[in-house]
Amino acid sequence: MSALLITDIGSLVGTHPKNISVLKGSSMNTLPAINNAWILCEDGLIADFGSMDNLPTNLPTSLTSISAKGGYVFPSWCDSHTHIVFAASREEEFVMKIQGKSYEEIAAAGGGILNSARKLQNETEDHLFESASMRLKDMIKQGTGAVEIKSGYGLTLDSELKMLRVIRRLKEAFKIPIKASFLAAHTYPEDYKNDHNSYIKLIIDKMLPKIADEGLADYIDVFCEKGFFSVDETEKLLEVGAKYGLPPKIHANQLSISGAVQVGVKHHAISVDHLEVTDEDVVRSISSSNTIATLLPSCSLYLGIPFANARGLINADIPVALASDFNPGSTPSGNMNFVVSLGCIKLKMLPEEAINAATLNGAAAMQLSETVGSIAVGKRANLFITRPMSSLAYLPYSFGQSQIEKVVLNGEIC
Ligand code: NIG
Ligand code: FE
Numbered sequence: 001m002s003a004l005l006i007t008d009i010g011s012l013v014g015t016h017p018k019n020i021s022v023l024k025g026s027s028m029n030t031l032p033a034i035n036n037a038w039i040l041c042e043d044g045l046i047a048d049f050g051s052m053d054n055l056p057t058n059l060p061t062s063l064t065s066i067s068a069k070g071g072y073v074f075p076s077w078c079d080s081h082t083h084i085v086f087a088a089s090r091e092e093e094f095v096m097k098i099q100g101k102s103y104e105e106i107a108a109a110g111g112g113i114l115n116s117a118r119k120l121q122n123e124t125e126d127h128l129f130e131s132a133s134m135r136l137k138d139m140i141k142q143g144t145g146a147v148e149i150k151s152g153y154g155l156t157l158d159s160e161l162k163m164l165r166v167i168r169r170l171k172e173a174f175k176i177p178i179k180a181s182f183l184a185a186h187t188y189p190e191d192y193k194n195d196h197n198s199y200i201k202l203i204i205d206k207m208l209p210k211i212a213d214e215g216l217a218d219y220i221d222v223f224c225e226k227g228f229f230s231v232d233e234t235e236k237l238l239e240v241g242a243k244y245g246l247p248p249k250i251h252a253n254q255l256s257i258s259g260a261v262q263v264g265v266k267h268h269a270i271s272v273d274h275l276e277v278t279d280e281d282v283v284r285s286i287s288s289s290n291t292i293a294t295l296l297p298s299c300s301l302y303l304g305i306p307f308a309n310a311r312g313l314i315n316a317d318i319p320v321a322l323a324s325d326f327n328p329g330s331t332p333s334g335n336m337n338f339v340v341s342l343g344c345i346k347l348k349m350l351p352e353e354a355i356n357a358a359t360l361n362g363a364a365a366m367q368l369s370e371t372v373g374s375i376a377v378g379k380r381a382n383l384f385i386t387r388p389m390s391s392l393a394y395l396p397y398s399f400g401q402s403q404i405e406k407v408v409l410n411g412e413i414c
Contacts, residue, residue: 076145
């Protein structure tokens, strides 16, 4: 039995009652914490925690004990939206953006998702695994302890399978929970530009059965957007996805009011993600459902598109999650500390709201809140320890700087 005791914790943050699996609206501002605390991890799980005034005496015999020296302990970030399997970076598009080209213009000029898809076709599974592992290691160092990863740069049967098999290998190789989303409906490949039906048919008849057969995906995702997949096309894909037991997590309202949110909600999406463009109907639609609104402020920052209306969503009693969207085109960063800072600075979320959005609600957006996302007995001991901080708000306030001193995964210091 392996055991880790962390003592002298300035504040043990996120001690939500275990039966709370997601925080909606005004409850997002509640972030319970124990000051001057200890936590005991046994066999990879959180075994107990409390105040230093009541440090237990009957501790396991083989125990590693460390002092947090007044630093804070947080549950690891739960990053519920990423695209970290890709063949190459796209900084040439970065330069085009600086010169004033829009996301749509870059895509129309052969850049964008098709650019990544072209580069991925000839890349080996081993190389993709190595480069994605490197990204994931960086994210873990920055405090991420659970992650969702999408396919969607394959766009052919073989390459989508290749991506999903890489994600399966990441699931086996890394100590953190990983969920896979099948996103062949990311854009239309060149050959199907004028024959959408045939591509939809390829996804439905060839890709989905094989993926379901090999158990390669947990969710189905669609980029439902003008110029990408229409509401009707999305609906068709979500219907077939459901037959294979894949609930939707969809790219919705990134560039326009597209009907994506409504079709996602209709099909019981776990989350509708992006939401840079919303109106009252969109907010009403989500608030009448159990769907989580996942916001990706690093994407808004990088693309120069609007920031999502987090306040409007929270005021409508909607659960909001924050995620990185790490991908080579719209968000070349998986730093969740920065995402949380942007949540505060640009989305006007309070520090407590942003931290809840990036932990417990992020976990819920991957159906993982039983296992991660808060400090509760029996959950996985995936945590990070910070430097001593003057207050909770210091973490998002000190944007772009890491306060993380140590990362603990499954009760072991990494
Ligand atoms: O979430 N919008 C769709 N997909 C990604 C961007 C993909 C890319 O540009 O490579 C996103 O922003
Ligand atoms: Fe995305």
